[in-house]
Amino acid sequence: MSSIYVTEPTTSGKVVVHTSLGDIDIELWAKETPKACRNFLQLCLEGYFNGNIFHRVIKGFIAQTGDPTGVGDGGESIYGVPFSDEYHQRIRFSHRGLIAMASSSPNENNSQWFITLDKTPELQNKHTIFGKVTGSTIFNALKFNNIETDSEDRPLYPPTVDSIEVLLNPFDDIVPRDRTKKKEGAVVEQPKQKMKKNKNLLSFADEEEEESEEPVKTKMKSQHHYSQNELERKSAEEAERMKEKQSKSNSNSNESEENESALSRTREMLNRKKRKTESLSREEVNQINEEIEAEDKAKEKEEKMRQIKEEQKRLKQEIASIKNNNKGDEEKKIKTMSLLEEQRAKYMKNKRKKGEKPDENLILNQLNSFKKSLSKSGSADKDEEDDNSWKTHSLKFAKNDSKRGDMDKKDEQYTVFDPLKHKDVIPLSHHQRKIQ
Secondary structure, X not given: OHHHHHHOOXXXXXXXXXXXXXXXXXXXXXXXXXXXXXXXHHHHHOOOOOOOEOOEEEOOOEEEEOOOOOOOOOXXXXXXOOEOOOOOOOOOOOOOOEEEEXXXXXXXXXXXXXXXXXXXXXXXXXXXXXXXXXXXXXXXXXXXXXXXXXXXXXXXXXXXXXXXXXXXXXXXXXXXXXXXXXXXXXXXXXXXXXXXXXXXXXXXXXXXXXXXXXXXXXXXXXXXXXXXXXXXXXXXXXXXXXXXXXXXXXXXXXXXXXXXXXXXXXXXXXXXXXXXXXXOOXXXXXXXXXXXXXXXXXXXXXXXHHHHHHHHHHHHHHHHHHHHHHHHHHHHHHHOOOHHHHHHHHHHHHOOOOOOOOOHHHHHHHHHHHHHHHHHXXXXXXXXXXXXXXXXXXXXXXOOOHHHXXXXXXXXXXXXXXXXXXXXXXXXXXXXXXXX
């Protein structure tokens, strides 16, 4: 078992999961699986898993959690969309206590994760492993094997995740989102939408704002403070203001009608797209994605074929130009052929082919011409030296000198003495006696 752990890479993150069954220490492979670890750590810091139940437990296999609804179909990632799988050749489902992402299909990871309760090689390259249980807390994780479940692997009394404490965070740029503010903002915005008045589908928001602002600007005074002229002047000013308001309201109403019509169109388009995507099943979506990938591959193949054809044309042109240059070079070589090459060409021309019978008449003629040349060279003067002087040469041996003859006689006088034949004359050594 120790040899299996040695092959795994070192971890770079750590959390403590406080559950109803006890604490579970988890170390994370943040370098090998950055997407999964970043998603898990940010959700832990946001308190997303607090109160979640282990909605699926299979004895000797896995214990699954991470769905805030507790059904098994919910949960979302920090990226807003499902993220892709991450595999590593040194991280395998070879022992218990591994932490991996739960997904119904490849590259569909959100927030659900599970703990392995035994080695599960059948899950290899199907789910992303991003952590492992360490220390003696593995025994708290093995308590899931003692939980009673129904026919659908749902615990009768499901354990819960109380909280998750992050001890070592390798990602310094993680900023937890404040989910409570978003929820409060959504609750406050709803009554504002309900308080709007329905005025024949026309927008009078600008007029309502102006009417609400007017009492704040001016204070009401009693009429006996003003003279008759001042009252007339005030009434004229108010009439002008009312006219301006009406003109503004008409222009604003026209603009608001146009904006509302554009908004309604865009909303209808978005709703249609949402209905289409919701009506499509995952298999159909995968088929559409496969068709798009096939089209992209076909375009890439066409582009490659076009490039190959262009390269072939270019190569053909280069080969043709090289051939033309070679022809010119051959012609130049033929013109400037040396004497040796001419002689070699004549030899190759007159060379007899393999298996061809020799011409007897030609050979006899060549022999007769050679004899005639010998006879001519014999009659020529010896002093004259030319190319054919070798034909007149003959072998000559030097006579024996008198001194050399005396030496030969002296050499014949030497005799060979064999001590084995003359045993009585020379005594044998001890070693020679043993040999005999």
